[in-house]
Amino acid sequence: MMSDLTPPTRRELLSMIGKIGGGVAMYQAMTALGHAAETQFVGPPKLGGARPGSTVLVLGAGLAGMVAAYELTKAGYKVQVLEYQDRPGGRNYSVRGGDKIVEVGGVTQTVGFAPGNYLNPGPWRIPHHHRSLLHYCKLFGVELEPFIQNNHNVFVHKANAFGGKPQRYKELAVDFKGHVSELLGKSLSAGALDAKVSKEDKEKLIEALREWGALDGNLSYASSLTVSSQRGYDQAPGGGVNGAPTPSKLNGLSDVLSSGVWTQMAFYFNYVMQTTMFQPKGGMDMIGKGFYREVGKMVRLNTKVTKLAQDDKGVTASWQDLKTGQMGESKADWCVCTIPLPVLSQLDLQVGPKMKAAIKAVPYANQVKIGLEMKSRFWEENYSIYGGHSFTDQAIGLISYPNNNMFKDGPAVLLGAFASGAGAYQLAGMTPEQRIEAALAQGSVFHPAEYRREFLNGASVPWPRMPWILGCTSRWSDASRAEHYQNLVAFDGRIALAGEHASYYGGWMEGSLLSGLDAIERLHQKAMAT
């Protein structure tokens, strides 16, 4: 709301610029206004009016498909969405007590979680800079709560480090930066870097290393209360007569290096992993359900597309209703196809060789997630761990502590595995029962007294064995990007592909949304031009 007495807000200013100059101008203006270039999202697309009677067929009711349907409908297009599954959301979903997880070949788990508990098999955390996702969450009333990404009190485990005994992240990380600081400080003091660092910078840097690394007066990293005020104490500070703390022992350089803790330290600095992060209250599927409240009436569930054809007039999708067996066709002027590539590559698809080659060029990651319902939150009460991840070099990769209902009594679902690479192949190849047993055996390394004792039940989602996607997320290589990416995202006649695979944010909901928005902006331009 503006009056001529009030200077425009940034959003209003950007909106004005966007109306005049479009998205690119708005993006440049954002940067010029001094804000970090955090996102390509500059607000929902302003498509203007569609030609009367224009129709769009959207394949897939995941986030890319639903955001396309939502914004196209707002612009005046008539939209139909065909969805293979019996629910919307795609990988944006949560499994709860009573849900069935069906794998390729028919192996079926029935989830036993208590009411209110859930596992987010797909996306599970939202970066603060994923502005399009945050925009639609707010628009659709999806409440978010903090996702505790970076917890200093979690464990790091490596079979060949510390005799296989997990160490607290804070101890390893403080020791790592302490040793690094000592070594660099002594190098600088000895003049070994005088050719590279000016005298003034050298003095400042030594001072920095002393403070950051908690070094002593000799630039040594040595056990002291100062160091313990970072890595923790042998006896913690207290009150009254026996309140005095005692310092903890330090790990030597070789031990710290054996832990590989720099991998975790770097992980927390990953742009998409940096705090502050969020999750929807009540489960990740709240986002898909938020979209579905808006577009549900245009979505046909349980509908398996078998063929997508096109000519210069429009597109035709042939499909079968999975509940009734009914066969049918849907026609429209344009198609936004968000079917994941491993499934799309098996479809009778009338597109040219370039898009076909691109569809086949992108392998999918094969993550496995396992949820373990425990009787109580022993990790909170006994270990002072509230959210965050304990990492291991075993197949499970990590265990992650729930961010909801902290301090509450009653059963809670721990993420017992987030496996990728070779570990995921191992776990995906097992039966559901074997997977749970592996998760219990491997996770016990962190919480040996409690892990099996508190276990109630578990559920696993092996992505490569999910029949509706046959993989978890696209994994472009630099080479495949260079050769195929533009061929994947370019319109082929009247068909555009969208989804995280058609973005540079592979595996993130933000990629799905930005891809869907980009596809419909181009669709609208083509529709208005023809």
Place this chain on the structure above:
Amino acid sequence: MMSDLTPPTRRELLSMIGKIGGGVAMYQAMTALGHAAETQFVGPPKLGGARPGSTVLVLGAGLAGMVAAYELTKAGYKVQVLEYQDRPGGRNYSVRGGDKIVEVGGVTQTVGFAPGNYLNPGPWRIPHHHRSLLHYCKLFGVELEPFIQNNHNVFVHKANAFGGKPQRYKELAVDFKGHVSELLGKSLSAGALDAKVSKEDKEKLIEALREWGALDGNLSYASSLTVSSQRGYDQAPGGGVNGAPTPSKLNGLSDVLSSGVWTQMAFYFNYVMQTTMFQPKGGMDMIGKGFYREVGKMVRLNTKVTKLAQDDKGVTASWQDLKTGQMGESKADWCVCTIPLPVLSQLDLQVGPKMKAAIKAVPYANQVKIGLEMKSRFWEENYSIYGGHSFTDQAIGLISYPNNNMFKDGPAVLLGAFASGAGAYQLAGMTPEQRIEAALAQGSVFHPAEYRREFLNGASVPWPRMPWILGCTSRWSDASRAEHYQNLVAFDGRIALAGEHASYYGGWMEGSLLSGLDAIERLHQKAMAT
């Protein structure tokens, strides 16, 4: 609950050990059980029964006084609590719309915040290892929510760095570790540290620096998409045709050093500042109110103690009712005195010279906090900042973004200053109006377009000018600890002191509680022995 078929839980085991061997045995057992020595709290005290008719007078209804009153009453003591203020909680409080803030000399602010908004003038964040505080929060039904301590997207500002332009923490921190890694990597490669680092460690450490520092193949820290995947991009990744990101420019070593970012990097590693942290939902005073629900009936508010005397039979406190002017006396067998030292030092107190000297030996910090109510959460919408602190070398010290009601519309209270040292003296010396103006002028450096435009009203709490405490928190030096600490906490006849000042957790609620618990355990021992 145990049966002979179930192995005891850790808590049950510790409880058994505690019953047999007391707190020290329990503490040793905790350590032996492989849990980090995170706290001296091993559960509430097990005092056993008091002698019938035993009485305790508690001075001060802050957390130390109320936990003493609560646990002593449970053990069978008859307790009276005298409190100077018209509310319980002491420094554990929140100011809300309509509240009055009265300074020494009578200067009074009436707080203008909207309903539901608050400022926590005293404690505002709870470490995950402050187990006694977490215990009583759970016991009294005080709901906690995450306090976003470590936000990578906040700003760091120094007047003499980057031409006074604030920089994002993530950019400075990634650049700092990049340059540190490059310099150490090149030192190692050149053999400058061969005398200190084994060949095997050297290879591992170079690999570690390459990954952690995001170095290139030549061990150089250079602009690339890899580095940008940590510090952020020039153009962020997106979807569709224009999805490709572009790398950001890096800051050179001199510029990074001018920012002093290592101070923030070290701050986040401070044991009491490490994630995960919490705050009570609805305001910090929920904790004091939780205690007060239990002990309120023994508390006499508005009661100014003027004298505390003792003989070999008991203690006598002389007081005046601040509302009615009534004078009175309260007698008991024992006294736990939690009056802050700057006030206690002015009291007619019948204790020996050692305790008197200790009371006078501890200076108090002089923090100032300022709350600024803003029309909207522009820091979230325009800057993608959700909680956390933007630091500055100006008097205000930092601004901190609210952790409650994220993504909501309507006014929100920003912490506009958390000043200490010289900055706090400056701000405390100002009128309330001048303080708000200073906070707006200085905080504008972070959010120049919005800060004054969105401002609604503000409130300040200058701790050295609060008549009931005359300072913020105790600040022991190593020298004063060595000389006076044990004299401060030791019983003087029938009087024991408690509070954060009688702990090694100065300024933390955990210190108040552990101090109060230690005092009553010793009180009980003395009471049973006499």
